[in-house]
Amino acid sequence: MVIKKIAILFSGTGSNLEKLLADLHHKTFQHCRIEVATTICNRPDAQGIEKSRRYGIEPLILDHTQYANREAFDEALVHAIRASGAELTVLAGFMRLLTPVFTQNIKALNLHPSLLPLFKGGNAIKESFDSPMKVAGISVHYVNEELDGGEIIAQRCFEKTEGMSFEAFEAKIHALEHELLPLTVKNLLDRTYHES
Amino acid sequence: MVIKKIAILFSGTGSNLEKLLADLHHKTFQHCRIEVATTICNRPDAQGIEKSRRYGIEPLILDHTQYANREAFDEALVHAIRASGAELTVLAGFMRLLTPVFTQNIKALNLHPSLLPLFKGGNAIKESFDSPMKVAGISVHYVNEELDGGEIIAQRCFEKTEGMSFEAFEAKIHALEHELLPLTVKNLLDRTYHES
Numbered sequence: 001m002v003i004k005k006i007a008i009l010f011s012g013t014g015s016n017l018e019k020l021l022a023d024l025h026h027k028t029f030q031h032c033r034i035e036v037a038t039t040i041c042n043r044p045d046a047q048g049i050e051k052s053r054r055y056g057i058e059p060l061i062l063d064h065t066q067y068a069n070r071e072a073f074d075e076a077l078v079h080a081i082r083a084s085g086a087e088l089t090v091l092a093g094f095m096r097l098l099t100p101v102f103t104q105n106i107k108a109l110n111l112h113p114s115l116l117p118l119f120k121g122g123n124a125i126k127e128s129f130d131s132p133m134k135v136a137g138i139s140v141h142y143v144n145e146e147l148d149g150g151e152i153i154a155q156r157c158f159e160k161t162e163g164m165s166f167e168a169f170e171a172k173i174h175a176l177e178h179e180l181l182p183l184t185v186k187n188l189l190d191r192t193y194h195e196s
Numbered sequence: 197m198v199i200k201k202i203a204i205l206f207s208g209t210g211s212n213l214e215k216l217l218a219d220l221h222h223k224t225f226q227h228c229r230i231e232v233a234t235t236i237c238n239r240p241d242a243q244g245i246e247k248s249r250r251y252g253i254e255p256l257i258l259d260h261t262q263y264a265n266r267e268a269f270d271e272a273l274v275h276a277i278r279a280s281g282a283e284l285t286v287l288a289g290f291m292r293l294l295t296p297v298f299t300q301n302i303k304a305l306n307l308h309p310s311l312l313p314l315f316k317g318g319n320a321i322k323e324s325f326d327s328p329m330k331v332a333g334i335s336v337h338y339v340n341e342e343l344d345g346g347e348i349i350a351q352r353c354f355e356k357t358e359g360m361s362f363e364a365f366e367a368k369i370h371a372l373e374h375e376l377l378p379l380t381v382k383n384l385l386d387r388t389y390h391e392s
Contacts, residue, residue, distance in 0.1 A: 115331060118314070134351035135311060135333060155330040157353035 005037035007086035009094035014048020016092035023182035029190040038084035074101035120148040201233035203282035205290035210244020212288035219378035234280035270297035316344040
């Protein structure tokens with residue numbers, strides 16, 4: 001059985017991190033077994049740190065405020081990911097803009113809470129909710145130099161219900177995220193050589 | 197029981213026309229009974245004409261080639277719709293650009309086979325299919341001066357399946373259209389005075 005290693009980067013509560021760990025870590029699929037080789041966090045006080053520990057993985061803390069610039073921070077990320085042996089990196093609520101130092105060296109995917117190419121950027125949930133559209137959704141995409149602009153890998157959509165509150169809307173977005181992100185990572189990794 | 201009259205405009209096969217007639221014509225809902233007061237077609241050879249007749253409605257043929265310009269054609273449309281007593285007009289595969297002569301005088305809604313504001317214009321199905329997005333959908337919107345630019349009333353979305361053919365994609369679009377258009381018309385009309 002082939003072992004496929006992934007790295008998970010996070011900044012906050014780690015709800016997507018937790019779902020990835022629960023669904024994928026040390027799990028065997030049709031063509032591979034997935035291992036979370038490392039989790040990396042840029043905020044020393046992130047709630048997700050405790051969640052990672054619960055799965056037996058001590059997160060690597062790379063505090064971005066301790067680096068001279070974005071490039072130096074990204075170099076540290078690249079070094080840590082390479083050292084872990086991860087072939088795929090998952091950004092699970094990782095709130096840092098990445099430079100080419102990262103994007104040109106690491107194959108990574110990101111979760112974005114809108115139907116890309118609509119509502120790129122940091123206010124996607126609010127903008128989707130406020131928009132005249134009657135549907136909304138989420139996207140998993142490859143990370144490249146352009147913010148939220150890399151190739152789309154998977155999307156989920158839903159219809160806004162009449163009178164839906166922002167809280168209900170946001171909860172729906174997060175529920176879809178927790179479903180789609182582990183599934184997409186699994187689908188990307190669990191292929192035979194000829195399919196990949 | 198309040199009677200609400202609608203007009204339906206079409207140009208082609210009339211599959212959405214037929215669904216509107218089947219679901220709404222002479223049907224009683226919670227707060228109203230809906231009647232299709234007139235059907236209007238701009239092509240004397242359209243297949244939809246026979247479908248309208250099957251529901252006992254002889255379509256009014258307004259052949260756009262017989263009018264000096266778009267405005268003159270639109271005047272004839274406006275006149276016919278007003279004479280019918282319809283309070284709402286439904287464009288069901290009606291393939292004519294409309295001028296302000298129409299849009300400023302008639303409350304009309306249109307069906308567009310994409311998730312507006314994405315993929316406006318005449319190639320929406322092909323463009324949605326070819327796009328890097330993994331979801332697609334349809335929109336019902338009010339008609340204004342801007343092509344496919346009026347207020348969105350309702351949308352439905354779906355996820356493209358892996359290896360989905362264009363034919364299967366198009367069939368899915370049409371299936372959603374047949375579901376959403378009559379439902380949206382019904383929801384717009386079947387309200388009490390205070391809700392409307």
